[in-house]
Amino acid sequence: MSKVINITDKCKHYNGLNLLERLKELNSPGISIAIVENGNIFPLTYGIRNQSSEAITPNTLFQAGSLSKPLFAILIMRLVEKGLIDIDADISKHSCEKLYSTFDKKDHKITLRHILSHRAGFSFHGYPGYTKGEVIPSIYEIIKGTSNLVFIDPKYSEPVNIITIKNGKIKKLVMSSGMVLAGNTPLHLERFPNLEFSYSSGGYLLAQFIIEDILKKPFAELVYNEIFKPLDMQMATYEQPLINEEVRDFACGYYDDGLQVESGYNVYPELSAAGLWVNPSEYAKFCIEIVKAYNNQSDFLTRHSVDTVLEKTDEKIPIGLGVVIGNNTNGIVFSHNGGTYGYGSSMCFSLVDGTGIVIMQNSFNAMIISEIVESFKDVYQW
Numbered sequence: 001m002s003k004v005i006n007i008t009d010k011c012k013h014y015n016g017l018n019l020l021e022r023l024k025e026l027n028s029p030g031i032s033i034a035i036v037e038n039g040n041i042f043p044l045t046y047g048i049r050n051q052s053s054e055a056i057t058p059n060t061l062f063q064a065g066s067l068s069k070p071l072f073a074i075l076i077m078r079l080v081e082k083g084l085i086d087i088d089a090d091i092s093k094h095s096c097e098k099l100y101s102t103f104d105k106k107d108h109k110i111t112l113r114h115i116l117s118h119r120a121g122f123s124f125h126g127y128p129g130y131t132k133g134e135v136i137p138s139i140y141e142i143i144k145g146t147s148n149l150v151f152i153d154p155k156y157s158e159p160v161n162i163i164t165i166k167n168g169k170i171k172k173l174v175m176s177s178g179m180v181l182a183g184n185t186p187l188h189l190e191r192f193p194n195l196e197f198s199y200s201s202g203g204y205l206l207a208q209f210i211i212e213d214i215l216k217k218p219f220a221e222l223v224y225n226e227i228f229k230p231l232d233m234q235m236a237t238y239e240q241p242l243i244n245e246e247v248r249d250f251a252c253g254y255y256d257d258g259l260q261v262e263s264g265y266n267v268y269p270e271l272s273a274a275g276l277w278v279n280p281s282e283y284a285k286f287c288i289e290i291v292k293a294y295n296n297q298s299d300f301l302t303r304h305s306v307d308t309v310l311e312k313t314d315e316k317i318p319i320g321l322g323v324v325i326g327n328n329t330n331g332i333v334f335s336h337n338g339g340t341y342g343y344g345s346s347m348c349f350s351l352v353d354g355t356g357i358v359i360m361q362n363s364f365n366a367m368i369i370s371e372i373v374e375s376f377k378d379v380y381q382w
Contacts, residue, residue: 004035004042006379013371013378020046026368029254030056031361033372034280037380039354041284049251049362051260059235061242061250061277062360063265065338066126067345068276069204071227071286073116073322076211077305078226085214087112087308087321094210099143102189110193112210115203116321117313121191124202127274129266129341132241136269139209143202145186197317201273208272219271230300231285236278238271250277251362253342261342274340280358287349287356290334294351310334310351328382339364346373355380 007019014022023031023046030047043058079085090109092098100122102108114120130136187202208219215222220238228236242248245264253261268274290309293301309321310332318325323334328350335348344364349356357376359369376382 003037003379004044007035007372007375008044011375011378013375019372019375022371023047023368026365027258028361028363028365028368029258030251030363031359031368031372032056032058032060032062032251032280033360034058034284034358035376036284036288036349036354036356036358039288041281041288043281047362049249050264051252056251056362057249058281059249059279061235061237061248061279062345062362063253063268063274063340063343064276064278064283064345064360065274065340065343066201067278067283067336067338067347068272068274069116070322070334070336070347071223071276072204072208072272073309073320074286074290074301074305075223075226076112076116076207076321077301077309079211079215079222081302081305085112085211087116091115091206091210094214099140099206099209100187100189103191108189108193110189112207113313113321114193115200115207117319118197118199118203119194119313120200120203121189121193121195121198122200122203122206123185123188123190124205125199126201127205127268127270129268129274132263132265132267134267136240136267139205139212139269142270143187143206143209197314197319201270204273205270208270227286231289233278233282233285236276236282238275239277240269240271240275241265241267242277251343251360253340254363255342256363256365265343266341268340274338278360280360283347283358283360284356287347287358288354291349291351291354291356328377330382333382337369339366344369346370348373350380350382355382 010016010018030049033044035042045056047056049056049060080087088111110120212219252264289298289300292298294306296303310325311320312325313319323336326333330350331352333348333350338345345360346369347358359372
């Protein structure tokens with residue numbers, strides 16, 4: 001526990017301040033952290049979860065954004081272990097309809113392994129979400145192209161403006177750092193599969209559609225049965241929007257200017273790519289199980305499945321299936337970051353000693369997350 005406290009102490013990473021002082025300096029409304037040491041989870045919470053100034057608790061749910069992707073990869077491996085799917089089969093065999101267009105108007109073999117490692121070549125880095133109260137399209141409609149009135153300046157190499165039109169008024173949502181997000185255009189294969197890394201939430205959504213079609217079950221039900229229930233993740237959910245939110249402990253999202261996101265948060269029906277609601281402690285349970293499986297101590301997942309997830313698929317980008325792969329002084333580390341409008345998150349875990357950290361905040365200040373991660377690495381001598 002002393003090491004946990006050291007992470008929040010005054011240090012160079014917080015400009016000589018302690019963590020609480022640094023959060024106030026950055027005008028961050030709130031943050032929730034879970035630190036894992038020797039299999040034990042230590043939760044830390046700071047700040048407020050909404051405009052009513054209700055305090056964040058260890059149970060408070062956050063939008064996890066792309067932290068949904070590692071969970072989806074493990075779901076896939078659970079289904080592979082049961083012989084229900086093949087990650088190296090051509091996905092076209094699972095649909096009687098061509099769900100996407102291709103850059104050369106030709107068919108190409110694409111597999112779930114390609115998609116999970118972002119090497120399939122699909123479009124759409126991420127999704128902007130929908131305002132609560134809007135008509136939420138189905139997964140099929142999103143893949144085929146929707147009329148959600150979000151328009152993206154189609155530049156890849158420069159930051160792009162993301163705007164929305166509501167009641168005839170144009171409103172800028174965010175400046176994207178060189179990423180093209182899904183708007184009202186269909187999913188598109190932009191390059192040859194398995195050629196190079198190209199981050200695509202669109203590919204993950206397509207994979208979700210295929211899995212649901214193969215198993216004839218909704219995605220949320222599959223995740224509950226295969227992950228949430230066996231790992232006792234009682235509060236994690238894919239409800240989009242949240243049900244009975246007036247009695248739920250969840251954090252509303254905030255913009256960088258300190259204003260709360262309209263209606264509290266955006267809705268993300270793209271569940272496999274960005275739809276997870278969870279708190280850091282429950283997400284830590286999921287990561288701990290990956291560490292246990294790597295060390296042949298898990299009944300939940302096999303070492304072979306973890307090795308498959310951790311196999312680097314690109315010579316330049318340290319990416320596996322749904323996770324980024326790195327190293328510390330002890331050995332292999334897996335990690336991922338996430339973000340939706342008004343939320344930011346990050347996780348990283350050592351496969352050797354099991355130390356790790358999960359961070360979630362109800363703003364998108366990437367600076368404070370990186371500072372906490374660096375403080376954690378110093379304290380645990382990564």
